[in-house]
Amino acid sequence: MKPPLDLDQLQTFITIADTGSFTRAAEEVHRTQSAVSMQMRRLEERIGKPLFEKEGRSNRLTEEGERLLSYARRLLYLNRETLAAFDDQRLEGTIRIGTPDDYADRFLPEIMARFSRSNPRVELTVVCEPTPGLVDQIKRGQLDIALVTHNDARGQSEVVRREPLLWVGSVNHATHEQEVLPMAFGRPTCVWRRAACDVLDGMNREYRILFTSFSATVITAAVLSGLAISVLPECALRPGMRVLGEADGFGPLPDCRIGLMRGQTDQPEIVDALARHIAESLDNISVPALDDATGLGFGAQALGRGRRGTATILPGW
Incomplete structure (x- = not known):
């Protein structure tokens, strides 16, 4: 029987993958660079496969x-x-987390389940608001942590997930062929709305904004009924939506970046634990195989260039 994998080696391996550097990883795990290199050689011998290859000065997987x-x-x-389950000094207290309601619907079940199993004595207070409101609450000290749509102009957040941002319409309607495109977007502060408008303006494509709402239900209904075109991240695709690409006359969009913001808190241990659970939860969400008949296969297969996501709906603010 083969011996089990060494958890210390795996921790170092993850740190190298996250930092892209043996040197920075050595600083993170408090080892010398030679010790880190030795750990990775032993891990590669244990796995029987090469795990890294050089890319310039960086190491890529x-x-x-x-x-x-x-x-x-x-x-x-x-x-x-496992260790937390037998720890008599487990974390306890209350932590305030903020998220847009669409992110709450998509991501919170996994996050809360993971975090509560490890920290049953911590009470979560959840606030649902669009990203701009959450940023303001973080700055005012009213939230400990927030999951937001990353925007460089709104303040510093740690990007914990990237996904393609896609043009979407209804698979049952040819809305995208209209001479003047009807569009459904979030409010004017929505970064996805601004990105989409910039692309359309750059292409000299005529459009009009027919629906504006912070409601996921409104945006989804407008798209699925064939009344409008919108933009969504890959994880937000749902049956009945059609991904529109360059062949349909739509230019590429920037990636959607989901970020994590931390506020000033007197409970940094709890915030750190929740942040770790959020990052791990989002990393473990995967995209299911989608049926091309729904119009979704193109998005999942040809545009799968970020972290993974499942079909649901997220109008991003």
């Missing part, structure tokens, strides 16, 4: 390294959860 990364994160998480 091989295909086998990418496969191992997902398993390594899960193993480290399970180790922490």
